[in-house]
Amino acid sequence: xxxxxxxxxxxxxxxxxxxxxxxxxxxxxxxxxxxxxxxxxxxxxxxxxxxxxxxxxxxxxxxxxxxxxxxxxxxxxxxxxxxxxxxxxxxxxxxxxxxxxxxxxxxxxxxxxxxxxxxxxxxxxxxxxxxxxxxxxxxxxxxxxxxxxxxxxxxxxxxxxxxxxxxxxxxxxxxxxxxxxxxxxxxxxxxxxxxxxxxxxxxxxxxxxxxxxxxxxxxxxxxxxxxxxxxxxxxxxxxxxxxxxxxxxxxxxxxxxxxxxxxxxxxxxxxxxxxxxxxxxxxxxxxxxxxxxxxxxxxxxxxxx
Numbered sequence: 652x653x654x655x656x657x658x659x660x661x662x663x664x665x666x667x668x669x670x671x672x673x674x675x676x677x678x679x680x681x682x683x684x685x686x687x688x689x690x691x692x693x694x695x696x697x698x699x700x701x702x703x704x705x706x707x708x709x710x711x712x713x714x715x716x717x718x719x720x721x722x723x724x725x726x727x728x729x730x731x732x733x734x735x736x737x738x739x740x741x742x743x744x745x746x747x748x749x750x751x752x753x754x755x756x757x758x759x760x761x762x763x764x765x766x767x768x769x770x771x772x773x774x775x776x777x778x779x780x781x782x783x784x785x786x787x788x789x790x791x792x793x794x795x796x797x798x799x800x801x802x803x804x805x806x807x808x809x810x811x812x813x814x815x816x817x818x819x820x821x822x823x824x825x826x827x828x829x830x831x832x833x834x835x836x837x838x839x840x841x842x843x844x845x846x847x848x849x850x851x852x853x854x855x856x857x858x859x860x861x862x863x864x865x866x867x868x869x870x871x872x873x874x875x876x877x878x879x880x881x882x883x884x885x886x887x888x889x890x891x892x893x894x895x896x897x898x899x900x901x902x903x904x905x906x907x908x909x910x911x912x913x914x915x916x917x918x919x920x921x922x923x924x925x926x927x928x929x930x931x932x933x934x935x936x937x938x939x940x941x942x943x944x945x946x947x948x949x950x951x952x953x954x955x956x
């Protein structure tokens with residue numbers, strides 16, 4: 652460890668000049684992400700720093716942002732490790748001249764990138780779930796084949812992770828295919844949440860609740876709730892299994908989708924908020940669907956029983 656490294660026991664606030672030599676990784680609508688080489692956490696191999704743009708800072712509730720790493724520190728060690736394994740969680744806020752300017756989080760693990768082939772050649776990109784919401788022919792053109800079994804396994808992972816978040820008092824809010832990543836590694840199918848600074852912790856969020864276009868909850872519903880997450884899980888399942896970015900009609904599900912999966916999707920999308928199935932209700936239908944696909948077509952690598 653270098654002499655200016657931030658020790659793990661340091662609390663939830665870090666000065667910007669303690670982050671080490673900052674190397675830009677990417678930029679987006681909210682700000683710029685840099686390597687944070689001097690920050691160490693035992694729960695992850697590498698950390699990055701997200702520095703907000705001034706317009707985002709103007710909307711930010713600094714106390715609530717600072718409470719996110721405090722929330723992490725209050726979790727049981729097993730739960731904290733599980734949270735870090737499924738989400739790029741805020742591990743410490745970063746200050747500069749007395750003002751919060753961003754936060755540090757785990758670097759996205761390498762298994763959540765995949766190689767896409769286009770007319771310009773092959774390139775490694777973030778494995779955003781949006782890439783899977785396309786027809787098999789489109790995925791084939793990009794150099795990938797994703798089986799029905801893998802789709803069910805991915806949905807099972809998302810449902811499990813979402814249920815875990817709800818159990819610890821967190822809702823996603825803007826659950827969309829842009830802030831949800833996937834891994835279809837030969838040894839395991841997994842999901843991973845990013846943009847966690849907009850999540851709702853115990854009913855409060857550091858940033859305003861927004862919705863991705865075409866992923867809105869029905870008009871008039873409260874945002875960032877267990878019910879809104881449950882609705883969007885149903886929408887995700889429908890669009891992932893149909894291979895379409897915009898479909899909302901459960902009757903368009905493919906023939907291979909078993910009745911129990913059809914029912915839980917329909918209930919998530921069409922039932923009133925208080926009757927939507929919770930994430931835990933998805934485990935049995937999806938596990939049965941995986942078993943059915945395995946019996947018909949053989950096992951797909953990375954899909955557990």
